[in-house]
Amino acid sequence: MSTLQVQVSAARLLTPVVRELTLRAVSGPLPPFSSGSHIQLVMQGASREMRNAYSLASDPADAHAWRIAVRKADVSRGGSAYVHADIEPGMTLRVTRPANLFALHATAQRHVLIAGGIGITPFIAHVAELERRHADFELHYALRGGLSDAYADELRARLGQRFHAYDSNAAAAQRLDVKRVLATQPLGAHVYVCGPQSLIDAVHAGARALGWHARRVHAEAFAAPAPGTPFTAVLARSGQRVEVAADRSLLEALEASGVAVPNLCRGGVCGQCATRHLQGDVEHRDHFLDAGERATHLMPCVSRACGDTLHLDL
Numbered sequence: 001m002s003t004l005q006v007q008v009s010a011a012r013l014l015t016p017v018v019r020e021l022t023l024r025a026v027s028g029p030l031p032p033f034s035s036g037s038h039i040q041l042v043m044q045g046a047s048r049e050m051r052n053a054y055s056l057a058s059d060p061a062d063a064h065a066w067r068i069a070v071r072k073a074d075v076s077r078g079g080s081a082y083v084h085a086d087i088e089p090g091m092t093l094r095v096t097r098p099a100n101l102f103a104l105h106a107t108a109q110r111h112v113l114i115a116g117g118i119g120i121t122p123f124i125a126h127v128a129e130l131e132r133r134h135a136d137f138e139l140h141y142a143l144r145g146g147l148s149d150a151y152a153d154e155l156r157a158r159l160g161q162r163f164h165a166y167d168s169n170a171a172a173a174q175r176l177d178v179k180r181v182l183a184t185q186p187l188g189a190h191v192y193v194c195g196p197q198s199l200i201d202a203v204h205a206g207a208r209a210l211g212w213h214a215r216r217v218h219a220e221a222f223a224a225p226a227p228g229t230p231f232t233a234v235l236a237r238s239g240q241r242v243e244v245a246a247d248r249s250l251l252e253a254l255e256a257s258g259v260a261v262p263n264l265c266r267g268g269v270c271g272q273c274a275t276r277h278l279q280g281d282v283e284h285r286d287h288f289l290d291a292g293e294r295a296t297h298l299m300p301c302v303s304r305a306c307g308d309t310l311h312l313d314l
Contacts, residue, residue, distance in 0.1 A: 003042055003094040004031070009065065011089055014150040018118060019084050020057070020069045026092060033098035035060050035125035036220075040266065041068070042094040043082045048248075048256060052079035053266050055122035055194070055220075056098060057151075060129055069150055071118035099264045102192070102220040104129065109188030111137035112181065114203055116195020117148035122220060123194065124151060127159070138162045142176040142199065145169040179206040192218045221267060221287075225249040228283065231305035235259065235314040236278055250300035250310075259314060261300060268302035275299075276313035281306035 010022040024030070033056055043050045058067040070083040087093070102122055104111060111130060113123050120141060130137045139159060143149040145167045156163050166176040182191060182203075191212075193203040200219045207217045233242040233250060244253040251273055254261055263273040268286035274297045283306050286299035304310075 003096055005092055006030075006066070006095055008087055008089050008091045008093060011087065014069060015147055017072045017147060018069055018150040019072070020067055020150075021083070021087060023066045023068070023093070023095070024064065029063055030066060031097050032063065033060055033066075033125075034100050034103060035129035036102035036104065036122050037098035037100040037125070038102075038122070038265070039066070039068070039098055040096040041079075041083070042096075043079060043086075045078050045082060048078075048252070050079045050082065051252075051255075051266060053264075055102075055125070057121040057124040058128075060125055061132065067124075069118065069121050071148065101265055101270050102194070102218060104192075105190045105216075105218065107188075108190035108216075109136065110186055110190070111135060112185055112189055112191040113137060113139040114142075114176070114178065114181070114191060114193040114195070114199070115139070116142045116176075116193075116199040117144070118150065119193075119195030119199070119221075120151055120155075121194075123192075126192070127155070138164065140164045140166070140176060140181055142166045142168070142195065178202045179209060182206050182210055182212065190216045190218065192220075194220045197221060219269075221269060225268075225302045226285070228304045231307065232309045233305070234279075234309055234311045236311055237314055244304070249302065250298075250304060254300060254314070261314075263301060266301045268299045271299070273299055273301050277310060278313055279311035280309055282310065 005026040006023040007026050008021055009024045012020050014020050038053045038055045040051045040053050054068040056066050057069050070080050072084045073080045115123050143152060152165055166174040193200050200221055227247045230246050231244050233244055242253050242257045244250050251261055261273050264270045269288055271288045276296055277298050282298050283304045284294050285302040289297060
């Protein structure tokens with residue numbers, strides 16, 4: 001996947017665990033993007049290259065700079081720790097061009113935005129775009145005050161009554177009741193959710209219970225692939241054997257071995273990296289393939305072998 005060079009023009013801590021980077025083009029203008037877009041940040045660690053996807057948390061109308069905000073994972077595979085400890089203003093980084101898997105629906109009469117923690121990032125761009133369109137929208141933000149509440153004060157001041165925060169750290173803990181939020185929406189409303197899988201599952205379940213059509217529900221999650229047991233991927237076409245470590249995804253191991261696999265989200269939701277498997281048991285962890293498709297394909301960005309070897313049609 002082709003990349004472009006950007007320079008870190010600013011870095012700041014939004015909370016003790018969320019760091020924001022401002023990125024500017026090294027030469028020429030930045031490519032345009034639509035709200036909901038993400039980029040992949042390419043990071044060179046001590047022992048391997050890492051690629052993580054991050055939503056663009058800036059106004060799409062601002063052609064001069066991009067912003068991303070990264071939460072330091074409690075147990076980092078390397079990417080978030082690198083962003084927090086090793087990236088400083090003035091550094092030049094490589095990023096992919098923006099891709100959008102979480103766009104606003106063109107015919108929605110109302111937009112209901114639901115964020116959990118660092119899942120607020122794509123909604124920064126969505127809010128700017130919806131305000132520019134004079135669209136009908138509201139934002140619900142489940143957070144932990146002082147920890148995962150990035151942009152909360154800014155959004156509260158900007159949106160007024162259209163902003164609803166639910167602070168689990170408050171003296172009287174506030175709970176986001178997804179079903180209650182959805183039950184009050186008009187028929188033409190669409191809901192967008194980004195955050196932990198538990199929140200995404202709750203939105204899908206609430207929408208189904210209320211009879212919402214699946215096309216009115218839009219979700220995005222960039223969860224890092226969970227670790228697993230090591231295994232060997234055998235590439236049937238070339239005969240190459242690729243060792244996949246416990247803390248590395250199959251996609252990362254293939255890339256490190258020089259095998260290019262198309263990808264966009266690196267989180268098991270877009271379907272771009274779907275690869276045919278030929279032999280071996282698969283632990284499917286994606287949110288894209290159905291049961292029939294899983295019989296022949298896997299998503300190497302998140303899925304792994306259950307045994308010692310996995311044969312792929314590569």
